[in-house]
Amino acid sequence: MSIHPSDLQNRLLAYNSFRQNSLISIALATGLMCFASISNSRIAKTLTCGSACVVTYLAKKQRQNLKDLEEEIGDIKLVSKQARLARYTTLFSPTASITIEQGVISEYIPQNLVTDPVTYIQQRQKHVALVGGTGDGKSTFTQYLSSKIGGRTIVYDSDCKPDEWSWLPPGDIIGRKGDFAAINFGMANDLDNLGELVELRGESGDNAIAGRERFLIAEEFPILVDECSNAKTWLKRHAKRGRRYKQFILAIAQNDTAENFGLEGDKETLYSCFVLVRLGKFAQDHARKLKDENLEKWLKEGGKKRFLLDENPCELDLSNWGNTPQLQANTPTQIQEEYGDNLPLNEFEDYIYNWGILNPNTTLKARTLKQVSRLFDGMSPEEIRVIFAAMADREYGETVGKGNQLGWIYKPNC
Known part of the structure; x- marks a missing residue:
């Protein structure tokens, strides 16, 4: 009888x-009979013997279910041997064996x-260690992820190419040409900023740090x-406290050990504060460490679109994502043609707008903005008041208000 792989898995679990x-059930029935003999x-x-009979009956039913499943799927050890034999046969009869292997892999869903x-x-x-x-x-x-x-x-990034991150302000790409x-x-500024956010939140709550969200790579x-x-201090301090203050970090490396991230002797920080994303060969090597051959083959077949999040398989096709409009640097003429007068928000306007979302019906003044x-x-x-007026336009x-009393207020229906 031919069983679909997904059905076979369910039957093995049931077995x-x-x-x-x-x-x-057998152990429980034995215990009940022993108790009855000394009571x-x-x-x-009487009650104990009756209970033992019921449990024995249930054990008999379970054994019968086992026999039925064994007749349906065969002996588990034998099935395992047959699978190994099929792989060996691939070396000598490629046509037949390839058909079998492709059928298994194409139906495998981790x-x-x-x-x-x-x-x-x-x-x-958590943060991300990539x-x-x-x-x-x-x-x-x-x-x-940043988008x-x-x-x-x-x-x-000390090795950042001129065309990478071209849609970001040049001042937010730090370290080009090996400028460590x-x-x-x-x-150092990030550490000072985190300290400031800790103080602000402690004094005035979450509203005080609204609009200060950052994605640090x-x-x-x-x-x-x-x-x-x-x-090292930057990584560890943000790992421990950054998410609470909306400072998300993504650290990139070519090895998944704690030492490689500057966390010698501190695996706990790496695994408790970061989602570990393994790409390519590193994902396949980790699947091999987990002794999961099917997962390893699945990762190899999927190329870049398959990887691991911690120990969980992930499938995401980003092959065409880099060609989307938001990742292309536009000239001022192109931007004007696309958006007209309704231009996208810059960094300062975005902060103000996010502050308004979190503080509806509250007028924001220039003085307040400089304080927070x-x-x-x-x-x-x-x-700052010029920015308020431009956003309202x-x-x-x-x-x-007007003049020095000019403020800005968020309107959700605008």
């Missing part, structure tokens, strides 16, 4: 369940398959640890 239940109460003897890595990461409230070799798709996955997580994206001093300085470890004195965010430190109140909220 193990029936076997376990039958053993438990001095006639009523207790357990715990993840199709939405962003939701997986967000639900666990491991992959050259050509495994690290950059594409990182860019995809979904949100917040101001800052990239630390700039990376080290930027990480560091490529790659352990080189950054060797070249930047702040890298260092982003506007270099601006005068008048310049494009129907992003509306202004309240």
Whole structure:
């Protein structure tokens, strides 16, 4: 009798369940009979013997179910031997064996398959440690994730090419041409920023840090640890406290050990604070460590679109994602043609708009904005009020008051 692989898996699970239940029932019946033999109460003897008979009957039914399944799927050890024999036969009869192998692989669906890595990461409230070799798709996955997580994206990359991250402000791509001093300085600022956010949230609650969300990308470890004195502290402090203050980090490396991320002797931080994303050969090697041949073959067949999130298989095709409009640098003329007067929000406007969403019906003044965010430190109140007016002109909220009293308020229907 031919059984579909998914049905076969269900039958094997049922077989193990029936076997376990039958053993438990036999042990329970034996215990009840022993208790009945030493009991001095006639009523207790009667009830115990009756219970033992019922349990024995159930054990008999479980054993019968076991026999029925064995007749249907055959002996498990024999099935395993036959599978190995089929693989050996592949060496001598390619045509027949390839047909068998392809049928098995094409029907294999791994357990715990993840199709939405962003939701997986967000639900666990962790950062990301990304491991992959050259050509495994690290950059594409990182860019995809940054577009979904949100917040101001800052990239630390000493080998960043001119065309990479071209849609970001140049000042948010730090370390080009091997400038590790700039990376080290930027990480120091990040640590100061995190300390400031801790104080603000402690004094005024979550509203005080609204709009300060950031997505920090560091490529790659352990080189950054060797070249930047702040890298190790930057990683560990953000790992422990960053998510609470909306500072999400993604650390990229070419090895999945704690030492490789600058966390010598501290595997706990790596596994408790990060979702470990393994791409390419690293995912296949990990499947081999798990002794899961089917998973390893599944990963190989899928190429870049299949990888591991922790120990869970994930399938996500990003082959065409990099060609989407939001990842192409547009000229001012192209932007004007696409959006007209309703231009997308820049970094400053985005902060203001997010603040309004979290503080509806509250008027935001220039003075307040400078107090809650260092982003506007270099601006005068008048310049901030110009931003308020420009946003209102494009129907992003509306202004309240005039002159030095001009403020901005969020309107959800705008």
